[in-house]
Amino acid sequence: MSARLSQETILVIDDNPTNLEVLYNALSISGYDVLVEMDGSSGLAQAHNYPPDLILLDVMMPGIDGFETCRQLQENPATCKIPIIFMTALADTVDKVKGLHLGAVDYITKPFQKEEVLARIQTQLKLRRLSLELEQQKQELERTVELRTAELTRTIQELKATQLQLIQSEKLSTVGQLVAGIAHEINNPVGFLNGNLEQAYLAIQDLIDYIRLYHEIYPAQGTEIEEKAQEIEIDYLLEDLPKMLLSMQVGVERICSISNSLRTFSRADVDTKVFANIHEGLESTLMILQHRLKAQKDRPEIQVIKNYGEIPKVECYLGQLNQVFMNILANAIDALEEGSEGRGYQELEKNPNQILVQTSLKNEREVMIRISDNGVGIGQGIKDRIFDHLFTTKPVGKGTGLGLTIARQIIVEKHEGTLEFISDSNRGTTFAITLPVS
Numbered sequence: 269m270s271a272r273l274s275q276e277t278i279l280v281i282d283d284n285p286t287n288l289e290v291l292y293n294a295l296s297i298s299g300y301d302v303l304v305e306m307d308g309s310s311g312l313a314q315a316h317n318y319p320p321d322l323i324l325l326d327v328m329m330p331g332i333d334g335f336e337t338c339r340q341l342q343e344n345p346a347t348c349k350i351p352i353i354f355m356t357a358l359a360d361t362v363d364k365v366k367g368l369h370l371g372a373v374d375y376i377t378k379p380f381q382k383e384e385v386l387a388r389i390q391t392q393l394k395l396r397r398l399s400l401e402l403e404q405q406k407q408e409l410e411r412t413v414e415l416r417t418a419e420l421t422r423t424i425q426e427l428k429a430t431q432l433q434l435i436q437s438e439k440l441s442t443v444g445q446l447v448a449g450i451a452h453e454i455n456n457p458v459g460f461l462n463g464n465l466e467q468a469y470l471a472i473q474d475l476i477d478y479i480r481l482y483h484e485i486y487p488a489q490g491t492e493i494e495e496k497a498q499e500i501e502i503d504y505l506l507e508d509l510p511k512m513l514l515s516m517q518v519g520v521e522r523i524c525s526i527s528n529s530l531r532t533f534s535r536a537d538v539d540t541k542v543f544a545n546i547h548e549g550l551e552s553t554l555m556i557l558q559h560r561l562k563a564q565k566d567r568p569e570i571q572v573i574k575n576y577g578e579i580p581k582v583e584c585y586l587g588q589l590n591q592v593f594m595n596i597l598a599n600a601i602d603a604l605e606e607g608s609e610g611r612g613y614q615e616l617e618k619n620p621n622q623i624l625v626q627t628s629l630k631n632e633r634e635v636m637i638r639i640s641d642n643g644v645g646i647g648q649g650i651k652d653r654i655f656d657h658l659f660t661t662k663p664v665g666k667g668t669g670l671g672l673t674i675a676r677q678i679i680v681e682k683h684e685g686t687l688e689f690i691s692d693s694n695r696g697t698t699f700a701i702t703l704p705v706s
């Protein structure tokens with residue numbers, strides 16, 4: 269029988285020597301290790317020092333009775349899992365129920381029926397073996413789950429780090445420190461030009477006045493001087509020269525504003541968010557994309573319509589937001605170019621390519637930025653994939669499939685905002701960003 273396979277130990281606690289002897293003999297013959305104690309306290313000590321596999325416990329004993337012994341066994345973590353079978357001479361069901369309530373697994377009544385006692389003991393020991401096995405399996409399972417969870421956590425952390433690196437490298441490749449450096453370097457010579465142009469303008473005005481005065485007082489008619497004046501068309505020249513200088517000044521001012529835009533766009537990101545003007549970010553990004561918006565040989569200029577609302581400064585990493593604007597605007601331009609293919613220049617002039625940039629206050633706490641295009645739109649079949657890492661419909665070398673992944677990470681994770689879109693293959697696409705003001 270299964271009980272014989274392993275040497276299982278049974279502790280019998282009973283004050284009646286006859287009972288003890290009967291049980292001892294019956295159990296020993298059946299192959300169990302039997303320990304006996306004659307009162308509650310010794311039984312508790314024994315069970316604590318050498319936990320048996322099962323306890324047979326008499327109810328009526330002098331000193332600590334069976335119920336109290338049972339309660340104390342249940343209380344002690346070292347013994348609480350040992351199955352207890354009560355032995356009772358009382359046919360009283362109330363006592364049996366009390367024993368079961370206290371945590372006993374079964375009861376047997378005296379005088380003993382040997383077969384019945386053995387059968388009940390075997391059943392309980394089997395249950396115990398099974399529950400121990402179960403417990404062990406549960407622990408193994410928990411360990412495995414813990415290990416897997418740790419592995420997963422590590423993987424997620426690695427992924428996050430990789431994504432951050434991607435953001436960093438994408439950022440460097442879109443604009444980069446190069447741009448910031450160039451903008452910085454341009455600043456000095458441009459300032460120099462600007463200052464000197466103003467001086468030159470004044471100086472030339474003086475010079476012109478002087479020449480006119482000289483000519484008035486010494487007309488020098490019929491001389492080489494007059495010949496030369498005619499040759500160089502002196503009147504026209506004197507009139508034109510200040511205009512030339514003014515237009516140079518306009519040019520220099522434009523360089524200044526481009527250089528400022530470049531610096532705004534590639535503003536080195538500080539560790540903390542700062543309150544920034546979203547419109548400045550949008551403007552600098554559009555300025556940088558100017559070359560892509562301009563007319564090309566196969567299509568007219570892309571119209572940019574701005575509809576800026578009154579919005580407060582937003583607490584953000586403006587450099588990163590600019591990167592988002594850049595990615596979305598570049599996608600819009602791509603979509604417009606794709607939609608322009610095969611349509612004639614004239615057709616396109618009649619129905620021009622447009623990008624609409626809108627800002628508004630969504631509510632007291634959030635601003636909304638919408639960028640719309642009337643390009644090809646996003647096909648129904650790929651709508652739930654466009655934010656996926658590396659998903660692109662563009663040819664190799666043109667698309668990376670990172671733009672929107674990064675945009676979403678910056679908006680949702682870094683700024684706790686939202687990034688959504690609606691798209692219709694006939695009418696184009698709108699991306700909507702909401703950002704908490706702070």
Ligand SMILES: Nc1ncnc2c1ncn2[C@@H]1O[C@H](COP(=O)(O)OP(=O)(O)O)[C@@H](O)[C@H]1O
Pocket residue numbers: 595599600603641643644645646654655659660661662666667668669670671672673697
């Ligand atoms: N404005 C848009 N109009 C049409 N399709 C778009 C638009 N913006 C994004 N998409 C689609 O989403 C895809 C993923 O965009 P993105 O993550 O920026 O990667 P990439 O631009 O490198 O392809 C694009 O390949 C394109 O199919």
Ligand SMILES: [Mg+2]
Pocket residue numbers: 595598599669670671672
């Ligand atoms: Mg893109």
